[in-house]
Amino acid sequence: MHIRHLLAAAAALALAAPSFAQDAPHQKQAREIYAKVIGFRTAEGQGKVPEMARYLADVLKAGGVAEADIAMLPSGETTAMLVRVPGSDANARPILFSAHMDIVDARPEDWSRDPFTLVEEDGRFWGRGTHDNKAGVTAMVSTILRLKADKARPKRTLVFAFVGDEETGMVTTGLVAGHDWVKTSEFAINTDAGGGGLSPEGKPLIYLVQGAEKTYATFELTATNPGGHSSRPRKDNAIYDLARAITRVEGYAFPVMSNALTRAYIGAVGGALPGAAGQAMKAFAADPTNAQAIAAISTDPSFNGTIRTTCVATMLEAGHAENALPQKAKATVNCRIFPGVPVADVKAKLVEVVADPKIEIEAIDDPQASPVSEMRPDVMAAITRSIHKRQPGVPISPYLESGGTDGKVYRTAGIPTFATSGLFIRENEMFAHGLNERLPVESFYDGLEHIHDLALDLGGVR
Structure with a gap:
C-alpha cells in the first residue's frame, strides 16, 4: 500500500479535475504501458504476474535493456523481476527502486467500470492498481526507457525491483533483498507509499516521505x-x-x-x-x-x-x-x-x-520487526527538489506508515528505505484495495517525472 490516513479531517468534497493530456513521446508510451498492465489481473490465485513480467521484459529489451540486465525470481505462481542499469563507478554502491506488480483482487460485477480496463474519465484514471501500485511500476519502466533512449549512464548502478507478492506473503521481496544485485544497495526508493495530500479544492497541503512502518x-x-x-x-x-x-x-x-x-x-x-x-x-x-x-x-x-x-x-x-x-x-x-x-x-x-x-x-507465521530508516539529507534534498518543481513550497515531512509495504523487508535486510511516489491525491479519493480505485491523471504524469528525477539526481546522471 500508500498514505492511507493522510489528513482525513480535510477530506470532504470530490471535485472533478480537468483533463490533463500529455503529448511528449515518453508520456504517450507510459500511458500505453499503464493501460496494458492494468489489464493484467495480477491478484493472488490468478497466475498473471509472470505474464505481466514477461510483457515488461519485452518492452524493456525493445527499449535497449540487455537481456543480461534482466533477472526473473520466480516463487510459486508469481515472480519478481529485477532490471539493472549499470553505473560507471564500480566502487559506488547501487540504489534500489521498487514497485509491486500484484494487486488486491477486484470483482468486476461490483465495480461501476471494468477494473481491468484503464478508463480515463473526469480527470482520473480508473482501474484496479491505478494507484496501488501500477502507477509506480509504470514510472519505473518509463524511467528505464528514458535513460536508455537518452544514452544516459548513471554514476551509480540503479536496480529496479518489480515485486510479485507485496499484497500477500512478500516472499519475492525477500528474494529481491537477498539478490547479488540488490543486497549491497546503499538505500532503496519505494514507489508504493509516500505522497501528497490535496485539500477538497485540490490545493497541495503536504508531501510525506515514508521512513518507517509499523x-x-x-x-x-x-x-x-x-x-x-x-x-x-x-x-x-x-x-x-x-x-x-x-x-x-x-x-x-x-x-x-x-x-x-x-x-x-x-x-x-x-x-x-x-x-x-x-x-x-x-x-x-x-x-x-x-x-x-x-x-x-x-x-x-x-x-x-x-x-x-x-x-x-x-x-x-x-x-x-x-x-x-x-x-x-x-x-x-x-x-x-x-x-x-x-x-x-x-x-x-x-x-x-x-x-x-x-x-x-x-x-501467525514469524512476524519480524521493521526498523526505522533515518532520513538522509541527500535523499530528502532530491525528493524536495523534484516535488517543488511541480508543487512549489509545499511542506515536506517524513512519516510513519501504519500499514505495510515491501519497505519493511528491505529495512529488515539492512537496506534503508524511503517511500516516495510523487502522487498527490485527495483523502476521500483513496480507494486502493477498495471499489472503483482511481488516480488523478495529473498525478500519474507527475509520478513519472518524480521517479525519473530521482534516478537522475540520486544516480549521479548530469
Missing part, C-alpha cells in the same frame, strides 16, 4: 472446550470465554509512544490542518506527554495508530454444529506494532490483558 503481527486467540449437547448448557462455553477475551483486548489502549520521525510528521500535519485537530497535533509534536493532545489524537482512527501500537479483532470462527456446544472458538487479532517494540512484548501484553489461562495466544 511491524505487522497477527495473533490467534483460541478457546477450547469438551463441548456437549446444546440442550445441556454449561458455564464453561468456548464462545463466551473467547468473547470475554476479545472484549478485554478492545478495552486496552497500548501506551503512547513517539520518536523523532513521528513527532516531525505529526507536527507537519498539524501545521497543515486547520482548527482544533491541527492545534492538538502541534501540541503533541512539542510535548508527546500532553494529555489533552493525546486524548484528541486518540479519538481519530487516522492518527491514533501513529502514536501507539494497536491490536484489533478482525476475524472469528467458532463452533461446529448449531445443536452442539462449541468445542473451539478462535479470533484473529491483527496488531500494528510501533517501531522498536518486540513482537514478544506485544504477545506478553495480550496474555496479561486477556487474563485467562484457558485462552491460547499464538502468533
Whole structure:
C-alpha cells in the first residue's frame, strides 16, 4: 500500500479535475504501458504476474535493456523481476527502486467500470492498481526507457525491483533483498507509499516521505472446550470465554509512544490542518506527554495508530454444529506494532490483558520487526527538489506508515528505505484495495517525472 490516513479531517468534497493530456513521446508510451498492465489481473490465485513480467521484459529489451540486465525470481505462481542499469563507478554502491506488480483482487460485477480496463474519465484514471501500485511500476519502466533512449549512464548502478507478492506473503521481496544485485544497495526508493495530500479544492497541503512502518503481527486467540449437547448448557462455553477475551483486548489502549520521525510528521500535519485537530497535533509534536493532545489524537482512527501500537479483532470462527456446544472458538487479532517494540512484548501484553489461562495466544507465521530508516539529507534534498518543481513550497515531512509495504523487508535486510511516489491525491479519493480505485491523471504524469528525477539526481546522471 500508500498514505492511507493522510489528513482525513480535510477530506470532504470530490471535485472533478480537468483533463490533463500529455503529448511528449515518453508520456504517450507510459500511458500505453499503464493501460496494458492494468489489464493484467495480477491478484493472488490468478497466475498473471509472470505474464505481466514477461510483457515488461519485452518492452524493456525493445527499449535497449540487455537481456543480461534482466533477472526473473520466480516463487510459486508469481515472480519478481529485477532490471539493472549499470553505473560507471564500480566502487559506488547501487540504489534500489521498487514497485509491486500484484494487486488486491477486484470483482468486476461490483465495480461501476471494468477494473481491468484503464478508463480515463473526469480527470482520473480508473482501474484496479491505478494507484496501488501500477502507477509506480509504470514510472519505473518509463524511467528505464528514458535513460536508455537518452544514452544516459548513471554514476551509480540503479536496480529496479518489480515485486510479485507485496499484497500477500512478500516472499519475492525477500528474494529481491537477498539478490547479488540488490543486497549491497546503499538505500532503496519505494514507489508504493509516500505522497501528497490535496485539500477538497485540490490545493497541495503536504508531501510525506515514508521512513518507517509499523511491524505487522497477527495473533490467534483460541478457546477450547469438551463441548456437549446444546440442550445441556454449561458455564464453561468456548464462545463466551473467547468473547470475554476479545472484549478485554478492545478495552486496552497500548501506551503512547513517539520518536523523532513521528513527532516531525505529526507536527507537519498539524501545521497543515486547520482548527482544533491541527492545534492538538502541534501540541503533541512539542510535548508527546500532553494529555489533552493525546486524548484528541486518540479519538481519530487516522492518527491514533501513529502514536501507539494497536491490536484489533478482525476475524472469528467458532463452533461446529448449531445443536452442539462449541468445542473451539478462535479470533484473529491483527496488531500494528510501533517501531522498536518486540513482537514478544506485544504477545506478553495480550496474555496479561486477556487474563485467562484457558485462552491460547499464538502468533501467525514469524512476524519480524521493521526498523526505522533515518532520513538522509541527500535523499530528502532530491525528493524536495523534484516535488517543488511541480508543487512549489509545499511542506515536506517524513512519516510513519501504519500499514505495510515491501519497505519493511528491505529495512529488515539492512537496506534503508524511503517511500516516495510523487502522487498527490485527495483523502476521500483513496480507494486502493477498495471499489472503483482511481488516480488523478495529473498525478500519474507527475509520478513519472518524480521517479525519473530521482534516478537522475540520486544516480549521479548530469
